Amino acid sequence: MNKYFAICPRGLEELLLEELRAVGGEELRSTAGGVFFSGDWSVCYRANLESRLATRILWHIVKGPYAKEEDIYRLAVRQLWPNHFAVSRTMRVVTTAIKCPLKSLDFVTLRVKDAVCDRFREDLGERPNIETRNPDVSVHVFLTENECTLYLDTSGQPLWQRGFRKASVDAPLKENLAAGILKMTGWQPGTPLVDPMCGSGTFLLEAVQVALDRAPGLDRGFSFERLAKFEALNWANIRSAAEARVKPAEPLEIRGYDIDDQAVRATRRNLQEAGFGGVVTVDRADVLETQPLTEHGIMVANPPYGERIGEQEELAAFYPELGSALKKHWAGWNCFFFTADLRLPKLVGLKPSRKTPLFNGPLECRLFEIRMVAGSNRKP
Incomplete structure (x- = not known):
């Protein structure tokens, strides 16, 4: 042992x-x-x-x-x-x-x-x-x-390097942190999932792998293969069993949007190269105008943090608009925001039902859960 x-x-x-x-x-x-x-x-x-x-x-x-x-x-x-x-x-x-x-x-x-x-x-x-x-x-x-x-x-390259994300945008989220956040939202395959600020598509890629029961390490090698005690046959059997479990790729209730054309292109390319091209819908859209296609589901987003003063002021103006958009369009949905900007709930004007401390490297962050109650807010 x-x-x-x-x-x-x-x-x-x-x-x-x-x-x-x-x-x-x-x-x-x-x-x-x-x-x-x-x-x-x-x-x-x-x-x-x-x-x-x-x-x-x-x-x-x-x-x-x-x-x-x-x-x-x-x-x-x-x-x-x-x-x-x-x-x-x-x-x-x-x-x-x-x-x-x-x-x-x-x-x-x-x-x-x-x-x-x-x-x-x-x-x-x-x-x-x-x-x-x-x-x-x-x-x-x-x-x-x-x-x-x-x-x-025994790992070699860090395990968050799944071997998928070829195209990237600024400050992408590491895959294992994205997978952990997804788990914390309580999302299950079959439940509609939307990332309205998808960046290079990390949440989407992680969600597809969970939905298809695809082991995250299937496309890479590991350091244990180079150790003297490596059991090659045992490893081949474990790998084959994991490959046999993978479900066929078919369209899922998973959607990504971003206002930035470059981000949309990066996400589409990453999904395509991972073999998930037709599985997820990705479109260019402004988060303030994006509307869900179902009455219930889970939204997960990693909004910009605003590390410089000018950006902070921009975000202070953006958050109240985000709050209005959530009230207007997202009633019935559970919305999760992962951010280092602890002003978010106050400026959005919505009370989080849960605040989970998480670290993005050395940066202390929060995962805010905001439950959008159906009924009173939606316009007729």
Whole structure:
């Protein structure tokens, strides 16, 4: 039984815990920014393939106390790295820390790299090459105030890189955060879904994959395929089972709109290249004039944040108009807005029924749920 740590955007930990339980993870425990779990290699492979919310899955190698850099070197040099990956693999070391008293994390990274290479040299007479940009294998060092944990990355490229989004617009939402927001809205396949400010179509792409029961990792490779203990037949069976589950692509009650022609083109291209061309309707439209085609459904949007003063003033003028449009057109719908602009509910003039704190990288955001009650607001 291996031990693992799955990293995710802050705010999605409990949802990720349930997701990992569903793929067979045991001894699950959430902490800020991720979930500890255990399982065999099948669980690791399935977590990488199936998780919509994780950023990466790390395999726990060892944990020990430290007071200075040399303690970390000694902990690392004692590990049997040649049992974990071949000397022909390129590698890098990544260090992160919370409340670490040491002066330089770069020096820690250097010492762990030395330790791994020294171990290879001692055991095999040669050492692996270092490749910082796109290595075969990544050793992750995590430091707290007095403990060092060493992991091997089983994911490779971050798991939010589904391999789909070829065309992008400014400040796109990462796929795993979009998937988490979608889950928080309570949306289920079959329920109408609208993103009236779709950008490059991230919410739409995530929703289609859920509706078609398509594992998010089917179009990419993983670092575990380059580890010494890789079980190729086991992985082939897991992958085949996931492929066999995918439903055929057919038109769904999922729609995207954007006022920007470039965004509409980007979304259409991304859907087309993912093989979902005829599945989602995408049109150019102003959110203030967009109207739903059904009486009930879920709207989800990631409006602009306005990081500069001029933009903030523009948004302060836009939000009341958005509030009027919601009252006029969207009665009966559950509307969700993900934003770092905490003025939104007040300026929109509608009281949110729920405010969920989430982080977009370091940026603290909120997911506001605004239930548009049917009846009183709609014009005859």
